[in-house]
Amino acid sequence: MSDPLFSPFTIKDLTLRNRIVSTSHEPSYSDDGLPKDRYRAYHREKARGGVALTMIGGSALVSPDCAPPFGNLELYRDEVVPYLKALSDDVHEQGAAVMTQLTHMGHRVVEYTGDWIPAVSASGTREPAHRAFSRVAQQTDLKRIAREFAETAQRCKEGGLDGVEISGYSGHLLSEFLSPHFNFRTDEYGGSLENRLRFPLEVYAAVREAVGDDFIVGWRLSIDELYENGLGISADEGVVMCRAFEEAGADFFSITRGNVDTDAALTRMIPPMFTPSAPHLEFAGWVKKQLHTPVMHAGRIADVATARFAISEGLLDMVGMVRALIADPDLPIKTQQGRADEIRPCVGASLCIDGIYTSGRANCVHNPATGREEELPQRISPVAEADRKVCAVVGGGPAGLEAARVLAERGHTVTLYEASDAFGGQVALAAVNERRRDLIGIVDWRVAECKRLGVTLKRNHYVDPDEADELFAGVDVVILASGGAPDPAVGVPGDELVIDTWDVISGARKLTGEVLVYDDHGGHQALDAIEALTRTTGSIEYVTPERSVAPDVGASPAIGYFAMMAEHDVRSTVLQRMVGIERRDGRLVVQLKTEDAKTVREKVVDAVVVEHGTQPDTELYAALTSSSKNDGLIAVPELLARRPQPADTNPDGSYVLYRVGDAVASRNIPAAIFDSLRLCSAI
Template identity: 55%
Template structure:
């Protein structure tokens, strides 16, 4: 039956029929193997096709030429062997009624001189890109001729591989580097005025269209306003799109801004604490100026915003890319009237941050994304029903309870606090990071749907747990702040939890010692700076917060600059003492020269991860059937745990998350998911 939901209305894109208006736009998960999109890549896109979206777009920087090497494990479209892999992915996606396209690009200067074949990277001019730090060669005539052919060859490979179309990347990559007057300083026929700067993008489109014919969709993802000083403004960008569409561009994916630095990237791929859909009105303005279909993606993570974008005519297709990483079955939930079950994207930026730290894209709280070969998105029922007790309602405990409930087990959660969340509730206390609580809220809601019992204000001891007569006990009691790395009385040290929860008020002058390098220390420093204190952040690392990725650290550094926060690298806090006037004397030691200095402050805040709260685990260990042991081979194969150390025991015992050791949210959730998936 036809639906009144604007998101479920079909849309015709040239000769293609999209079954709804929702798209997972081109992005790079870094799942390729030696440049080829093999099984992991296929499974990732297949799951979204199963989940009901209209179009999934792969190859978030699939490269056309070897001097545009993989900078985040990209697909190598310049090799003929890619075609069978594209065919396999396309066939799998089409089987579930979805369409698939591949982004085609030359990164130009936006890559490294020290990857792949170590060929010199090329660009319109010789400007260094801040993010990837490459000094490019100025493209010569023979470079341009060769790259034009490479674009056409890559498009032909995509067509031969059964793709429904391609998308040309024209923001911050080579096409943009020629078109933007901020980046193109040439005085030949490939630069200068508007006509000269647009010549290279026009020739690329012409070369591709001549190769693939008219019955193949070519899209363009472009920074219509590149927001560079001296760059192309919106009117010039719109005129460029008109000219390009006349040569064969069939749709536009609107971008506002550029990717030249982490700071500008964080404005496009925006994390939590920023407005939702901040460029949606801009995209709508561009659409009303053009005669081709327009899509846009940019922190559109909720269905209300997506519906508004379509119903108000701001977009023809709406990109919900990170939302699909959180829940690839998003559109199936919409179709089935189960929107309240959608796992929310909380905007943590963990997916994009991992790429820029050399890893693959992972969702902070969906461990199955990118691991489809190992972990199912849909939890299967267990053959035998058991009774399980989970101790702790933090992320690890709630995930254990959720998965066990989905498996059909009877689950009771015992939580010492009056509310759920554990360390997530602490991390979400500051206003800018409050969306993290969505990780907790969704799991609590799912547990309620599954009949999981959660008992709050219950400090569980061994006798309380055994009284439940469990078959399985999961200890997810988390950890407590570890401040013992500093020599001095404990009452002189404040931990980051006390700051984030406002249990302790910041002093007038505060030294934050961050020996973790992740969000807690930075978030605490931000809260203290916002309170008006004089702040110094000290770390033994050579950079501030190395575990905080490129989309997240700009917000911290902006705050630090606004509040004149001092940062001291390569230095440890070794000692703290109370001085005669009741202030604190803090001793700092250089990591390399081992020289020492002192600071006099009102408060010392220490962040050094957590130590496990594991008393109840060790009380139960010898009484359990497995003595707490985990068969790691079985764990990784998603097979049941069968180790037996105590034949007389009737229950298995496991611990997960920070009850094992200090780690991040994703690790805690992954622990519970893969363990409980086989119980």
Template identity: 55%
Template sequence: MTQLIDPLLQPFALKQMTLRNRVVSTSHEPSYTEDGMPKRRYRLYHEEKAKGGIGLTMMGGSAVVAPDSPAAFGNLHLYKDEIVPWLSELAYGVHENGAAVMCQITHLGRRTSNYDGDWLPVIAPSPIREPAHRAFPKVAEEWDLDRIVKAYADATTRCREAGLDGVEIEAYTHLLDSFWSPLTNRRDDAYGMGSIENRLRFPLRVIRTVREAAGPDFAVGIRMSLDEDIEGGLQYNEGVEIAKLLVAEGIDFISVIKGYMASDEALSRVIPPMGTPVAPHLEFAGQVKAALQIPVMHAARINDVATARHAIRDGLVDLVGMTRAHIADPHIVAKIHAGEEDRIRPCVGASYCLDEIYQARDAKCVHNASTGREDRMPHRVPPATGTPRRAVVIGGGPAGLEAARVLGERGHEVVVFEAADAPGGQIRLASSAPRRRDLISIVDWRLAECKLLDVDIRTNAYAEADDVLAEQPDIVVVATGGLPNTEFLTEGASLVTDAWDVLCGAVRPRGTVLFYDDNGGHPGMDAAEMVARSGVALEFVTPERTLAPDVGGVNYPGYFKAFAEHDVRVTLNERVTGVRRKDGRLEVDLYNEYAHATRQRVVDHVVVEHGTLPQDELYFELVPGSSNLGEVDQQALLELRPQQVARNQQGSYQLFRIGDAVASRNIHAAVYDAFRLCIAL
């Protein structure tokens, strides 16, 4: 589509500015701050989206306006004057690349911890604990409300003075909306007592002072839930009524939310992960737009250009949020302009970006290693200088395909040996689970890119050393992955089934099943869910003190729901050590390290998930003929410099191994290994 007919590429007037297109990265917090400031890493992350053609990038999900709203996950400290020059530098960088930039502002209320920051008590309209952050809040007093109103005004002033284009007030499950939500306001004073007038008394004070501090030319929006989608919560009709009152005070746009976020289960419906319908709240956003007649934006699992285009073309929204999609590929709009829509790296909805934040780390795309690392890793692979080299990659999983793609972009001649009849490795296996089917796009995108780059991918090709050497390679990358590990058992490794056998359908456990997961991530949960849905009696055993500790807050509710629906028995703090046959069944030893005691279960089937062990035989066979003897200069790897280790003068090729061929890890680690190694070769 050309710019003349593509609805996504049409400009849009908002307040005193004209956005160059309708595509937005909505307010979110990647947790890239340093001391609460948006320094170089934070700035480059937003600049990259501006370089990629986006109309508006929004930061600070959410920037906190007061010290008694301590950062829940790397939030910006907008209550400090020192933030202004950092914001100014970021605004300059984004503007220089043609995009607008805004900041979301909030007081988190009870949606944070009493035991963080300055250890000031968190506040709320009523003393109701939030399940997700587990804080018991102090009831806000009149003087609390006075100082917070001023804090909002000061924060707005800082954003305006820094040269941003606007602010967005956060009002879903934070302090402001906790006053108007019947779920959280039980006050019997002028700020409660049931009436909308009273429940809005404090929020309207905030909005008026923000509007005044903003001035006539500075945009002020609000991101709010108009239907909390929970029993006893704010309902749609009252939500629209509230929104109309807010708009009357000078709100310039609304970013529409449906739902409530006080628990992880509720959050997973507001920000839907993979395995859920695409754009589940888009029609709702269109309903709000029709009711309010104000510019509306919306973002919730709008991962693909076709859905985004539909949202604009059919008038459901004015601005479409593709936030996680831009974490996967910040150059979406540029690729649309260039007629390369089919080359957009897809967001697969894995929500690794969000899960990492909720694990107290920072946002990462499951299959774009450059996101959040713009200070040292480019999104576009530059061509190599000098004579192209011949590279052989062994293994067509995520590590191998990423290595092939990057080496192909560099201009090298690349051959991939893949033993299976189709590339994909463990991703192809994982995507066989209905909840994780979208993962296959990680493979499909790389296969399409490799085809464009003339990478020679050979399937049903089990590579041995002679096959590799016959290609006369200059570079050999071993990405052979791993195989399920059952060696942790002291007895009975041959009697158990692994999660792979379940996922691929080779084994369908029957009778009474014990599933042992000592990995704590998606593979075990995927396979266990598949077993549970087959109707057998299932006990899920783990040595961890929590279920699936490596599955983050957006994804685990789906598994927990399936476990609850199928009456899965969960046993924590127990380690399977041995399995033996007994009377035609299997006797399982469960060791509890707290009680220092072993007890037994008798079941019909045992399935285990304990990560993988590297398939490294070919690698070690190739080591003697390599110039580097397999050694990696780790400092050069970290600095994206060429690998120049020379330990064997007779060696005819450089040899490296990546991904699970090194150790059992995840998709992001495999892609990251491949990218930072191959971009410098």
């Protein structure tokens, strides 16, 4: 029986090779607002991996009066055409189609970036997520913006794209006209549904006239906006809007549900881990039944089985799998070749979404090659048989498992030693929290890949320095990924009285009474500890010297934590550094101080939990260094250039020795995996 997911599909005169689409999104990979080499490589890799259609330029801008909030493509510039042509040629060469979204973001901008042009919106509203104050669009603005949409669409056609998607996405300018939540106009562009449709239809007409009938023009629409006050676009009204665009000649619809005004609302539209799979799929299927035009939808459709169900049951014509393709751009081809069990899973960590704000680029929590295709391989190439080596990896956390996987892909013989009875390291600890249980997919996939590739996996084997000479006899490469231990000592009097977060999260320590959680790290760990503490303690206060709570936790996962803390009345105190702890009358007195303030606050509690990162375990490294050919050093220039490491500082050495992940310094999950990939892919 043929797989419905790989049946061809035709839009206008364009036949797609299957039903899998990377829908429009902005990974912030642009260079000076243009889709240069990095952008092109990212989409070329998706096309090579078998996707049918890759859509560039989520929130690609049509007008210079729209400040780019997250590295958006500036398609209103004439110089973009050659870059689009190079990208479309690359994608077409790999057998895929390519389109882009076009938008004016209205009030959804950061107004003090770019050229500092005042934001423009349907009714002069302020958008809560980016906090811009906007001016009311005048009718002369509307004529200009419609013309800019049309001119930008012409550039896209000249650049060889197969089509464009006009954005009526929640919070963007056209949606501000469509939605009664933001449209308070009293002219012919406000009030009735007919009036609210007027400007978007004028934009569509201008675009269609500019590109002709042979060019694909679709819509991305947010319908059923789910505002609590009920003033947004309803499901029924949204279908009426779709029919109006259908009658005007739209070639496809990309359907979303909800709004993006707040972080919490965004997580309902683009759900992170700890949420149901494909929560809006049934709704999208209901919309499709009301229309005659092809429909696609993306919304946590992260696995092949769900995607196949969406097509086979007629819920969608095309299925969007953006985050799944960020995790593994080879998802389509692996599925088609019967290798679905080799697909690197999307675990819903949302680093791809949050990264455009926190680090200026989308990152995958466990595929560091995504967005770095020019520097790192998505597919590991084997070495020549004569260059194959015997390798030992110590530590079965994410860094060690990645090192073993990559070395085995290179064709080397690999043995991995893990001290405990289970793999995963701190990822396994994090997955103890039900909220983050999906992270275990990072471990499970690597363990399965190591087994497939013939890695010898040895659990319950702590590598003692005394056995190293015998254990590593005949070994060419030793990778230490042995991690470390929690480091709760923050360097203040009395810090020996504290408890580390690992003991709390794992359940090794169950605390009662009043507890202070001191976060001098900024990641998930302190929040995971608080969630564990809510089951046994009576009162919790979170304290950090930072200006905000858990600054390294992105908005998508943070929302769930903050709701949990509110429900358990956890007090949050920022800008206070712990300066001392002392035991008094059987309890602990914590001294807290804001920098440059004269007042020291004293907080009396029953326990203090501290998160302060990880202290590397250096015992084995110190014991092995003198026996290594490279003195245990990694040469940074060679590492960054992905050239083989020098191994000539100690001619009497037996092997080369490297450290990765927390064995070097306190690292997060993507950094630990990145360490191993860029080192081991050059061995």
